[in-house]
Amino acid sequence: MAEQPNKPKNETDKNLILDDERDLLMDHEYDGIQELDNNMPPWWLYGFYITIVFAVGYLLYYDVLGWGPSQEEEYEIEMAMAAERFGSIAQESFDFSQAVLLTDAASLERGREVFNASTNLCTTCHGQNAQGLVGPDLTNDYWKHGCDLESLIVSIKVGFPNRGMPAYGSTVRIADDDLVKLASYIVSLRGSNPTGAKAPDMSRSVLCEEPAPVEEATAEE
Ligand code: HEC
Numbered sequence: 001m002a003e004q005p006n007k008p009k010n011e012t013d014k015n016l017i018l019d020d021e022r023d024l025l026m027d028h029e030y031d032g033i034q035e036l037d038n039n040m041p042p043w044w045l046y047g048f049y050i051t052i053v054f055a056v057g058y059l060l061y062y063d064v065l066g067w068g069p070s071q072e073e074e075y076e077i078e079m080a081m082a083a084e085r086f087g088s089i090a091q092e093s094f095d096f097s098q099a100v101l102l103t104d105a106a107s108l109e110r111g112r113e114v115f116n117a118s119t120n121l122c123t124t125c126h127g128q129n130a131q132g133l134v135g136p137d138l139t140n141d142y143w144k145h146g147c148d149l150e151s152l153i154v155s156i157k158v159g160f161p162n163r164g165m166p167a168y169g170s171t172v173r174i175a176d177d178d179l180v181k182l183a184s185y186i187v188s189l190r191g192s193n194p195t196g197a198k199a200p201d202m203s204r205s206v207l208c209e210e211p212a213p214v215e216e217a218t219a220e221e
Contacts, residue, residue: 024036027076094179107181127194129189
């Protein structure tokens, strides 16, 4: 009987094996599963060689020669860059003993200047007259984070990054004495009832307990 090609030849040769694959067949067999010793596909192999070369370069650059920064160094560098750009926003760094409400015209004028300064961006979110745009109206009786001078300073200093307000309004540092003037200016705006005032969002507003320096505002609708 002529031997049929591609058919299992004996008991241990159970699988269908092509003639040109016989040389590649490996001797082991597990549960009837046999294996061909095929070459790796070239694209895979070269990809693998590239990772080896990369790994050697990486090891030299970061570990052996130490040219690249370590994780800790990267962290330190980023923190230093952030401190340089945003300043330290630790609120303890503010000396609240100098946070005295100012009412003289010169200080309020300076506060208005800081509020309107293009670098501080307060007006882009709170409006030219603090009547509220994206940010809340800062002139009515409804506040979320406190309407007194100290709360205002903290609000401005720390910002509400998750709501879109950066610390110090923009990324520019405001000097402590300017901060007091800015906060005093905002206090002075209470009850100013600017045109186009944004309606208070009652879900977020707490009635301001501090007496308004100007006449009582009519925030109730
Ligand atoms: C990118 C927009 C944006 C900028 C710029 C911005 N704010 Fe705000 N501000 C907001 C938003 C939004 C809130 C509301 C935060 C909340 O609801 O918790 C807010 C809240 C406040 C509050 C607290 C209000 C409250 O109800 O307690 C004060 C005070 C304030 N901003 C002052 C300023 C000053 C001063 C500047 C400029 C130095 C400034 N903001 C710049 C968006 C901004």
